[in-house]
Amino acid sequence: MTDAAEPHTVDRRDRLVILASSVGTVIEWYDFYLYGSLAAIITSQFFSGVNETTGYVFALMAFAAGFAVRPFGAVFFGRLGDLWGRKNTFLVTMLLMGLSTFVVGLLPSYAAIGVAAPAVLIAMRLVQGLALGGEYGGAATYVAEHAPPGKRGFFTSFIQITATAGLMLSLLVILGVRTAIGEDAFKDxxxxxPFLVSILLLGVSLWIRLKLAESPAFARMKAEGKGSATPLRDSFGKWPNLKLVLLALVGLTAGQAVVWYTGQFYALFFLEKTLKVEPALANILIAxxxxxxxxxxxxxxWLSDRVGRKPIILTGCLLAALTYFPLFHALTEAANxxxxxxxxxxxxVVVADPADCSFQFDPVGKAKFNSSCDLAKSYLAKAGVTYANTASPKGSLAVVRVGGTLLPGLDRAALPAADFSAAKAAWETSLGAALTAAGYPTKADSTLVNRPLVIGILFLLVFYVTMVYGPIAAALVEMFPTRIRYTSMSLPYHIGNGWFGGFLPTTAFAMVAATGNIYYGLWYPVVVALVTVVAGVLFIRDRKDADLHA
Structure with missing residues (x-):
């Protein structure tokens, strides 16, 4: 189907408007991703009341909290965008994002105000998630509705750059501050x-967005009286459109999301947390x-305007699923x-009675993981050492096998309470010595990091991201009519990216912590990406020439 409406010619002013929309979105992503880039420090500042493994999982859960509410933001602000206009909704989402980010920069730590610190932190993440839920659909819709037929993929691809640009900006600001004041002062x-600087960026963004005009398609729809009075019911209460929403989620955005977050966030977490690469160096390599x-x-x-959105997105998902395991193995060899x-x-290998091994996640920080199996796994997890699990007879003491060296676990029940702490410290020293003797490093040696190869691997991971993310905005915009476009496209995008993608670091790290295999978490993005490939091939119809005025 071709665009039956009179073609809209994009002049110099329109291009400036589209650029202004993109710049504002970059700053929103900058605010949102500061937290993810600083997850390790956030753990020590706001979750120090629990054990280290639980604290890091909590920090990732707080990161994911912002993603959890994005679909609700999509519904709320999507409805406003279809009723009230794209421009006005932009201003509200930007204000919420900027102010909540600034508050995080002022927030006292756990040591100062206790559990109130993580509580307020999570509240600010929720506000950020709601704001971002309303941001993307508006930006993509706004730009697509300015673009002439045959160039929607090209024009909306600039919106797709904004998420990566926001992440890169956050990494560069963090790196600049780290370099200027030193690592110790930065952690303190x-x-x-970087959070406080966002208030200046907020001022710039609001000034830019106040200059925006409404999109031609929305303005025409309003002038002709064809808008929807009930966009939520029209989007999700009627099966023909709801079916498209579900297909967009399963056949496009779920796979796109896990590829996006594996390539740009989980790779960073993997470098810092698992491979123990110095944070500043990891930021440089990713940047x-x-x-x-x-x-x-x-x-x-641009290419999707010629060959379609579907083949590019699904090919990116398939390539990622087939190569993630060898790429992350290669990343380990190159970085550490x-x-x-x-x-x-x-x-x-941890040889232990399965009944002696707990799932070491303690939400209130009160549980004691002192069995011989738990002590062994806790130490290995903190050391970033991958291990295998082998079952031993019921009631037997855990044994840690490091190569050919056997180290019996610590029998807590055989020790008086007063002697346990000293015995535990001595046992951990012995295990650490065995690991050191076997060649296990406590952190990556920066002089041995193969920087060109690491950058090459990271580039390939991000290259997959560009394949699945570059055409996605145009693909989603073209699936829905103008009167409910903002609402309809926002929900599958933010369920995919907010839930399937946003929960990826938390889910993958929990899978690693539970199994001891540093690569096990990759099964999550691999399976989701493959499901999207199958669903997309069978059920998604390419609509690159759809009429956006319909």
Missing amino acids: WGWRV VALLLATPFFVFWG PRLAAASASAPV
Whole structure:
């Protein structure tokens, strides 16, 4: 179907309007991703009242909280956008995002105000998630409705750059502050600076967005009296449109989301938390890979105007699913070769009675994981050492096997309470010595990091992101009519990216912590991406020439 409406010619002023929309979206993503980039420090500042593993999972859960509410923001602000207009909704979402980010920069730590600190932190993340839920659908719809037929993929691809640009901006600001004041000061107070700077960016963004005009398609729809008075009911209460919403979720955005977050966030978590690469170096490596790959967002958007959105998105999902495991194995060898060598030459195995092993997640920080199995797994998890699990006879003491060395676990029941702490410290020293003797490093040696190879691997991961993300805005916009477009496209996008993608770091890390296998969490994005490939091939129809005035 071709665009039956009179073609809209995009002049210089229209391009400036589209650029202004993109710049505002970059700043919203900057605000949102500061938290993810600083997850390790957030753990120590706001979740220090629980054990280390639980604290990190909690920090990732707080990160995911912002994603959990994004679909609700999509519904609320999507409805406003279809009733009230794209421009006015932009202003509200920007204000909420900027102010909540600024508050995080002022928030006292757990040591100062106790549980109130993580409570307020999570509340601010929820506000950010609601705001972002209303942001993307408006930006994508707004830009697509300005674009002439045959160029929607190209024009909306600039919106797709904004998420990566926001992440890269957050990494560069963090790196600049870290370099200027030093790592110790940054961990103490300097981490607040990037959050506080957002108030200045908020002022710039609001000034830019006040200059925006309404989109031509929305203005025409209003002038002709064809708008929807009940966009929520028309979007989700009628099966023909609800079916499209569900297909967009399963056949497009779910796979796109897990590829996006694996390539740009889980890769960063993996470098810092698992491979123990110095945070500043990890930020530089990710930033370089992002910089190199970013132009491909525009390339794939441009190509999708010619070959369609569906084949590019689904090919990206398939390539990612088929290559994630070898790529992350290669990343380990390139970023921490001593860890890779030790894992190969002296694999670690925890031999224990399964009944003696707990799932070490303690929401209130009161549980004591002191069994011989729990003590072994807790130490190995903190050390970033991957291990295998082997069952032993019921009631037997856990044994840690490091290569050919056997280290019996600590029998808590045989020790007086007064002697346990000293015995535990001595046992952990012995296990640490065994790991060191086997070649396991306590952190990655920065001089041994193969920087070109690491950047190459990260580039390929982000390249997959550009394939699935570059054409997605145009694909979603073209699936729904103008009168309910903002509402209809926002929900599947934010369920996909907010839930399937946003929960990826938390889910993957929990899977790793439960199994001891540092690569096990990759099964999550691999399976979701493959489901999207199958659903997309069978049920998604490409609509690259759809009439946006319908």
